[in-house]
Amino acid sequence: MDNNFYFNLLEVDRKAVSELYCLIPIGNQTSQVESLTSYISRLAEEHSVSVGMLMNKLIFPLIDNEYLLKSSQYGGNRFYDGARSLNGYCKNSIAFSKSVQSLTLRRDLMDLTLIRLKHIVSLRHLLKQNLSWCPQCLNEFKINTKVHYPLVWHFQAFQVCLFHETELINECPHCNNGIPILTRKSLNGHCPFCNKWIGYVGGDNKKECNTRHKSINSNIEQLLTLDTRNIQKISYSLERMVQRVSQGNIAEFARLTNIPKVTMWDWVRGEKLPDLNRLLSICFKLNISIKELLLEPYNSGVAEKSYDSYPSISIPQKSSRRVINIQLLRAELIKYLKLEVPISLTQVSKEIGYDRKVLYKHFPNECETIVERFSKYQEHRVNLRRIELSRQVRQAIHKLKSEDIYPSRRKVEEFLDKPGLLREQSIKLIWKAEVHN
Ligand SMILES: [Zn+2]
Ligand SMILES: [Zn+2]
Numbered sequence: 159m160d161n162n163f164y165f166n167l168l169e170v171d172r173k174a175v176s177e178l179y180c181l182i183p184i185g186n187q188t189s190q191v192e193s194l195t196s197y198i199s200r201l202a203e204e205h206s207v208s209v210g211m212l213m214n215k216l217i218f219p220l221i222d223n224e225y226l227l228k229s230s231q232y233g234g235n236r237f238y239d240g241a242r243s244l245n246g247y248c249k250n251s252i253a254f255s256k257s258v259q260s261l262t263l264r265r266d267l268m269d270l271t272l273i274r275l276k277h278i279v280s281l282r283h284l285l286k287q288n289l290s291w292c293p294q295c296l297n298e299f300k301i302n303t304k305v306h307y308p309l310v311w312h313f314q315a316f317q318v319c320l321f322h323e324t325e326l327i328n329e330c331p332h333c334n335n336g337i338p339i340l341t342r343k344s345l346n347g348h349c350p351f352c353n354k355w356i357g358y359v360g361g362d363n364k365k366e367c368n369t370r371h372k373s374i375n376s377n378i379e380q381l382l383t384l385d386t387r388n389i390q391k392i393s394y395s396l397e398r399m400v401q402r403v404s405q406g407n408i409a410e411f412a413r414l415t416n417i418p419k420v421t422m423w424d425w426v427r428g429e430k431l432p433d434l435n436r437l438l439s440i441c442f443k444l445n446i447s448i449k450e451l452l453l454e455p456y457n458s459g460v461a462e463k464s465y466d467s468y469p470s471i472s473i474p475q476k477s478s479r480r481v482i483n484i485q486l487l488r489a490e491l492i493k494y495l496k497l498e499v500p501i502s503l504t505q506v507s508k509e510i511g512y513d514r515k516v517l518y519k520h521f522p523n524e525c526e527t528i529v530e531r532f533s534k535y536q537e538h539r540v541n542l543r544r545i546e547l548s549r550q551v552r553q554a555i556h557k558l559k560s561e562d563i564y565p566s567r568r569k570v571e572e573f574l575d576k577p578g579l580l581r582e583q584s585i586k587l588i589w590k591a592e593v594h595n
Contacts, residue, residue, distance in 0.1 A: 176263035177216065179204055183270055184306045189379035193245045194270040195539070196254055196307040199344045201258070210342025213237075215224045220257040241340035242285045245312050247276040247316025270309065274386045280431035285312050288336040290328040292319035296347050296357030305347035305357075312339070313378050315435050318371045325365040326420045374438050377448040381434075384449060393428035395452045400426060403444065408561060484520060487512065491524045500531040548588045549573055555592045565593055 179397060181201055185191040192200075218226040229237045233567050251271040259267045272284070290311055299305045310316050311326060318325050329336055330349040341350045347477040349356050367369075389395060400422075404410040412422035417436055424430040441448050487510070494506045503525055507514045518525045554573040558565040567580040580586050 166405045176262040176272050178258075180262050180264055183264075183266065184303055185308060186266055186269060187383070189310065189382045191270060191382060192306040193309040193312055194251065194258070194267065195241055195244050195340045195344075197267065197270050198244075198254075198258065199340065199346050200304060200306060201262070203345060208342055209340060212587065213342075216261055217254065220260065221253045223253075238338060238341055241338065242287060243281075244340070245271050245309060246281055246285055247272045247274075248281065272309075273379065274384070275378075275434075278381075278386060278392045278431065278434055279434040279437065280490065282433045283435055284433070286314050286328075287339075288316075288328055289339055290326040291356065291503060292324050292326055293331070293357045293359045294322040294324060295319055297354075297359070300357065307346060309382060310375070310378055313434070315374050315438055316378055318367055318375070319367050320367055320372065323365055323367050324584050330354070330356055331360045332356075352438055358490055370442055373442045377438055378434075379443055380447060380449050383547050384452070386452075389452050391428055392431060392452070393426055396422075396426050396432070399440075399444075399451055415443050418509060420487065421511035430496065444582055481519065487517075488521060489520055491517070491528070495524060495527055495531070500528070500535045503528050503531045544584055547579070547585055551579075551585060553588070554594055565589075 178201060181197070181204055183192055183197055198212070198217075199209055202209045205212070218229070225227065226237055226276040226554070228234065240250075242255050247335060250272065252268070255271055255273075259265060264425050289307065291307060292311075295308075296305060316326070330352060332354045333349060333352040333353045335349065337349055337351075337356070338344075343350050345353075347355060347357055349582050400406055400408055400411040408422055408426055412419040415422075417440070421430075421436075425432045437448065437451065441451055444451075491506070494510075503514055503517070506528060507517055513524075551570060551574070554570045555565040558569055558573060563569060567586075567589065571577050571579050580589055
């Protein structure tokens with residue numbers, strides 16, 4: 159590597175010469191676009207340096223972040239462990255795509271991230287922690303283009319390659335290690351641990367691809383090419399869909415799509431961004447595309463009012479947000495408090511879509527009562543069972559005695575068809591008392 163490689167970055171603009179080759183992203187503007195981390199790894203390869211070197215010498219210094227500089231000085235893996243975020247839409251994705259843009263003088267590198275989904279889906283469960291790939295695709299890339307990782311492979315929901323009807327794999331076929339999204343010595347198509355080619359087609363990964371896989375993959379691909387500038391707010395899109403499907407009844411829509419009611423309320427009120435996996439599942443259940451969900455929800459045959467005439471749900475101001483939610487949630491919780499057959503708090507939290515911790519934090523008393531009621535109910539059930547079993551044991555002993563059969567433990571168990579029953583201490587005591595009676 160010659161010394162020019164390190165020349166003062168501030169001069170890049172003045173000289174209007176790119177610091178790094180102006181490498182063209184693979185699959186740009188298509189649903190098969192490569193990810194930013196894949197691009198960075200190729201960039202390093204093209205310049206015959208390691209990813210670690212490229213980061214330390216050129217990219218990190220452009221990003222004003224103390225921990226990155228520390229990472230380049232003293233090592234440590236914090237940055238690489240979190241590298242999947244580069245392909246998402248957080249601050250890091252923007253900072254890194256901009257830095258690499260300034261080094262390559264390209265303008266399209268943000269398209270290698272999910273910036274376009276920033277106001278549409280939450281980052282929760284969006285991207286995989288490690289790489290996953292289709293080995294056959296890798297082999298084809300090797301022959302036809304350059305080895306790279308398409309952005310779609312990074313989505314948690316994206317599990318199969320429909321081209322090859324194969325399950326994506328996520329472990330090196332040679333050393334069985336999971337492969338991090340980016341490491342200091344990442345080389346696309348190779349395992350950073352054993353350095354071997356991961357496009358090796360070993361065992362049988364053939365996967366019968368069903369309609370669900372097809373719907374998920376095609377919707378994710380659609381998302382990557384969708385012009386999201388027209389989407390004002392995902393909450394509006396959902397609200398319109400609720401109007402179309404269940405005449406504005408959010409609870410009914412939630413039931414139909416199997417999403418907890420409170421979660422759906424949060425989405426439609428714009429308090430939380432939906433997670434992609436659930437949006438995909440709504441699309442599958444309603445047999446619509448994600449594009450339809452986001453952009454054209456009123457193109458149905460149903461005669462309906464124009465969107466403007468729907469009662470609009472105003473987005474509450476920040477200060478009042480929690481208040482509304484608290485009331486709603488409390489009302490929900492109170493319903494559970496009145497259940498004739500109590501259920502556990504875990505089950506309640508599952509059904510209404512809020513974490514136990516959140517519930518406890520805001521409604522300690524209600525939660526206590528739910529826990530208490532359930533535990534009393536459990537106790538009661540245990541008692542009932544004991545009483546019933548004692549009755550049965552007594553009856554069995556009586557019957558056996560009347561037939562001149564010694565009511566041994568085994569005989570009683572056989573009679574009741576409950577093997578092992580008399581190993582329970584409380585039942586055994588009843589048997590003892592009754593036999594020696
Ligand atoms: Zn494939
Ligand atoms: Zn390996």
